Amino acid sequence: GAVVSQHPSWVICKSGTSVKIECRSLDFQATTMFWYRQFPKQSLMLMATSNEGSKATYEQGVEKDKFLINHASLTLSTLTVTSAHPEDSSFYICSARAQGNTEAFFGQGTRLTVV
Amino acid sequence: GEDVEQSLFLSVREGDSSVINCTYTDSSSTYLYWYKQEPGAGLQLLTYIFSNMDMKQDQRLTVLLNKKDKHLSLRIADTQTGDSAIYFCAESGTGGGNKLTFGTGTQLKVEL
Numbered sequence: 001g002a003v004v005s006q007h008p009s010w011v012i013c014k015s016g017t018s019v020k021i022e023c024r025s026l027d028f029q030a031t032t033m034f035w036y037r038q039f040p041k042q043s044l045m046l047m048a049t050s051n052e053g054s055k056a057t058y059e060q061g062v063e064k065d066k067f068l069i070n071h072a073s074l075t076l077s078t079l080t081v082t083s084a085h086p087e088d089s090s091f092y093i094c095s096a097r098a099q100g101n102t103e104a105f106f107g108q109g110t111r112l113t114v115v
Numbered sequence: 116g117e118d119v120e121q122s123l124f125l126s127v128r129e130g131d132s133s134v135i136n137c138t139y140t141d142s143s144s145t146y147l148y149w150y151k152q153e154p155g156a157g158l159q160l161l162t163y164i165f166s167n168m169d170m171k172q173d174q175r176l177t178v179l180l181n182k183k184d185k186h187l188s189l190r191i192a193d194t195q196t197g198d199s200a201i202y203f204c205a206e207s208g209t210g211g212g213n214k215l216t217f218g219t220g221t222q223l224k225v226e227l
Binding site (some may be wrong): 004006028034041043044045046049072093095103104105106107108110 | 150155156157159160163181192203214215216217218220
């Protein structure tokens with residue numbers, strides 16, 4: 001299957017700082033990328049859907065000014081957690097889908113810890 | 116909105132079959148998926164089934180879909196210790212690969 005890479009795999013940051021997470025499709029063009037958040041022992045909650053070159057569509061309850069998503073190219077989407085707080089600590093996972101495909105491929109996830 | 120439910124935990128002995136169940140509420144679901152997540156890792160797609168099918172088999176995996184009851188199951192034959200993981204079912208509405216709604220996940224523990 002296709003490969004989606006997230007970077008970094010884990011990050012620890014101080015409260016109040018911003019953190020950027022990258023999601024790259026390595027061997028295909030991802031017209032759509034999805035960002036999920038997963039709390040310990042819980043399911044994945046979709047945060048937003050982004051299509052290349054357009055603004056992301058956020059799910060209800062997700063603050064668009066806090067979780068900035070950029071999908072400027074067909075192989076890269078970024079999620080920036082601005083002014084991070086301890087309650088933002090979570091596992092963030094992206095997935096990417098090529099146009100016309102039914103399958104979305106997942107990255108390995110990024111463990112964010114805010115101290 | 117859509118809701119997808121799974122039992123939280125399943126324990127089986129190595130060599131036995133495992134059956135993980137999932138129920139969903141969205142009658143317009145087009146595709147239903149099973150993903151595997153190992154500790155600290157992303158999701159690996161195991162298999163998926165189109166909503167007009169009632170069964171799909173892929174090596175040790177068998178997916179059964181009862182669309183009338185909105186019930187999906189994943190059977191793993193000859194379960195191995197390497198199958199220990201969390202298994203998520205997910206459904207997508209019309210349009211196939213559009214956003215997925217995930218179940219709560221089932222922790223499968225395989226004992227010797």
